[in-house]
Amino acid sequence: MPASGAWISRLERWAEKEPRIRFALLVGSQARTNEPADPFSDIDLVLFVTDPDAFVSDERWIAGLGAYWTSHLEGNALETGPERRVLFEDGQDVDFAVFPAEFVGALANDDRAAAVLRRGFRILVDKEAVGLAAPGRAPSVAPPTLSEFTNLVNDYWFHLVWAAKKLRRGELRTALGATNGYLGALLVRAVRWHALVRGPRGREVWHAERYFEKWADPRVIRELPETVARYDAPSVARALRANRALFSWLTDEVREGLSYPPAIRDRPGLSAYLDRILDEGAAASAPRPPAAAGPTPGDARNHDAR
Numbered sequence: 001m002p003a004s005g006a007w008i009s010r011l012e013r014w015a016e017k018e019p020r021i022r023f024a025l026l027v028g029s030q031a032r033t034n035e036p037a038d039p040f041s042d043i044d045l046v047l048f049v050t051d052p053d054a055f056v057s058d059e060r061w062i063a064g065l066g067a068y069w070t071s072h073l074e075g076n077a078l079e080t081g082p083e084r085r086v087l088f089e090d091g092q093d094v095d096f097a098v099f100p101a102e103f104v105g106a107l108a109n110d111d112r113a114a115a116v117l118r119r120g121f122r123i124l125v126d127k128e129a130v131g132l133a134a135p136g137r138a139p140s141v142a143p144p145t146l147s148e149f150t151n152l153v154n155d156y157w158f159h160l161v162w163a164a165k166k167l168r169r170g171e172l173r174t175a176l177g178a179t180n181g182y183l184g185a186l187l188v189r190a191v192r193w194h195a196l197v198r199g200p201r202g203r204e205v206w207h208a209e210r211y212f213e214k215w216a217d218p219r220v221i222r223e224l225p226e227t228v229a230r231y232d233a234p235s236v237a238r239a240l241r242a243n244r245a246l247f248s249w250l251t252d253e254v255r256e257g258l259s260y261p262p263a264i265r266d267r268p269g270l271s272a273y274l275d276r277i278l279d280e281g282a283a284a285s286a287p288r289p290p291a292a293a294g295p296t297p298g299d300a301r302n303h304d305a306r
Contacts, residue, residue: 004030004037007092008124011045014065015125020055022101023048024125025132032120042093045124048101055098056082066090078112104130143196146260153251153263156186160244161274167236168281179229179239187227187243190250191216197257220246237278244271 008030015024028044029037049055059071067089073082076097083097107113114135123132144152159182167175195215213221223246229239248267255263264270 004039004041004043004092007043007094010065011043011094012124015045015047018061020049020051021047021125022050022127023104023130024123026122026124027116027120028095031122034119042095044095044097046097046099048099048104050101052081052098052100055096056084059084062086065094077116078110101128104128104132107132141196143258144193144254146258149193149251149254149258149260150263152186152189156183156190156247157264157267157270159183159186160240161270161277163236164240164274164277164281167233167240168277172231172233172236175236176229176231179227179236179243183243184227187247187250188212190247190254191220193254194220194250197254217250220250233281237282240274240278244274 008026012024015021025046025048026044027046029041030043047055055061056073062068062071062084065086065088068086069089070085070087072085074085075081076083078097080099083095085093085095087093107117117132117135121132121134159178163175163178163183166178191212192215194217199215199217223242226242227239227246229236251263255261
């Protein structure tokens with residue numbers, strides 16, 4: 001695996017020599033002490049430059065850092081535009097988030113930027129002597145409001161039935177995508193809420209699915225494999241039922257912990273409807289027994305002869 005420390009030194013020297021880069025900041029796992037980098041970690045580099053478009057739309061500058069395999073654009077963590085992600089030929093991947101140089105002063109006032117900086121940062125280059133103070137303590141993460149909770153539960157159950165209908169109609173790929181994709185994303189939100197409401201006090205619940213296995217309830221980890229489907233109808237049907245079971249006890253415990261009323265008007269009726277769709281689909285796709293064989297032409301001739 002690549003030596004990240006050597007790579008960070010290389011990036012620092014490069015940023016210092018590149019006149020368009022006015023401020024360079026190391027963030028992410030390479031800059032934090034809590035859940036620090038390991039041999040598979042990427043390098044998150046934030047660049048404040050005089051010509052952002054030159055770093056986003058033109059790849060030629062990458063070759064100055066080393067030979068690379070891939071380079072592509074995706075949205076940055078602040079959702080203000082693209083960042084460039086590069087996989088170099090020694091296996092090191094580097095994320096270059098590029099911002100206008102004048103944006104440095106606004107960092108401290110951006111909530112999303114502050115959330116990143118609180119986990120740790122290191123200034124690599126500061127040509128304008130701007131400096132950067134660590135943000136104050138993060139506000140505590142709030143559990144879902146009644147409106148948020150009710151909407152998520154209804155959204156989840158709606159798409160459980162929707163996926164079952166797609167499966168019943170023979171749209172297997174669509175049903176599979178909903179089961180492993182959309183429903184899976186909503187399930188993660190429910191797991192996060194459960195960790196906030198019912199988990200140990202002070203446990204850090206990371207964004208998205210980072211370190212999911214560390215903050216999710218151990219029961220979730222045990223049951224989660226059954227909620228993931230393969231590309232066949234019986235597997236999707238089983239996964240939908242497993243999704244229902246896991247999501248139900250998770251949201252029941254969240255609701256009880258927050259003293260919220262039930263989010264679904266008639267969950268037993270809705271659940272029975274889901275089962276009916278899945279059962280009908282299983283019956284329709286079950287192999288049919290061979291039809292009883294009728295008399296052969298030879299049998300008819302022998303009968304006539306008698």
